[in-house]
Amino acid sequence: xxxxxxxxxxxxxxxxxxxxxxxxxxxxxxxxxxxxxxxxxxxxxxxxxxxxxxxxxxxxxxxxxxxxxxxxxxxxxxxxxxxxxxxxxxxxxxxxxxxxxxxxxxxxxxxxxxxxxxxxxxxxxxxxxxxxxxxxxxxxxxxxxxxxxxxxxxxxxxxxxxxxxxxxxxxxxxxxxxxxxxxxxxxxxxxx
Numbered sequence: 001x002x003x004x005x006x007x008x009x010x011x012x013x014x015x016x017x018x019x020x021x022x023x024x025x026x027x028x029x030x031x032x033x034x035x036x037x038x039x040x041x042x043x044x045x046x047x048x049x050x051x052x053x054x055x056x057x058x059x060x061x062x063x064x065x066x067x068x069x070x071x072x073x074x075x076x077x078x079x080x081x082x083x084x085x086x087x088x089x090x091x092x093x094x095x096x097x098x099x100x101x102x103x104x105x106x107x108x109x110x111x112x113x114x115x116x117x118x119x120x121x122x123x124x125x126x127x128x129x130x131x132x133x134x135x136x137x138x139x140x141x142x143x144x145x146x147x148x149x150x151x152x153x154x155x156x157x158x159x160x161x162x163x164x165x166x167x168x169x170x171x172x173x174x175x176x177x178x179x180x181x182x183x184x185x186x187x188x189x190x191x192x
Contacts (some may be wrong), residue, residue, distance in 0.1 A: 097126075100157070104130060107152040109145040111135040111177075125187025133170055135177040142178030143167055150182060161186040 005012055097119055104117065112134035119128050134142040134149075146167060154161055162185045170179040 100126075100128065103153055103156045104128075107149050108132075109134050109137075109149055111137055112145065112149070125185065128184040130182045130184070131180070133177045133179050146178060146180050153184070157184065158186045 101117070101119070104114070108114065112132055114130060114132040116129070116131035119126065121127075134145050136142045137145065140148075146165070150163055150165060154163060164183040164185075165180060166182075167178050167180045170177050
């Protein structure tokens, strides 16, 4: 039997087109991808576990050596601190103490002498303590000679040198002079 629809186009029923989605091939593809990824990550896990076990065995071999190394390091830090400080203060310091002591002697007034000289290094700086006596000359007083002496000495020392100078009268056996005590510091952090 032949069916013919004689109704006009507007009144005819439209046939629904059914789109079939192939669920089964997508499910199989998803399962295969899942299986491949599982094998990949499991292989990666096995490789990482083998590497971890290898590193752990090596560490077990090196652990006693590391303990000895750590013991030596603490020994050096604690017991050899004095040697380290000595090297930093005296050997590695760039200021030449010989040159500074030479200047201290060279600029000394003609009628003056040093009674005490003390030089100590602190960090990257230096502290110089000078004690002495200067007798007055015909042209200058003892204080003027001392001031001139320390101005010449300060000109040769680093620019950040700080001078603390104290003077006092000193009289012994017919000679009267001016005693001085000077502290010259450069590159030293002040003590509180």
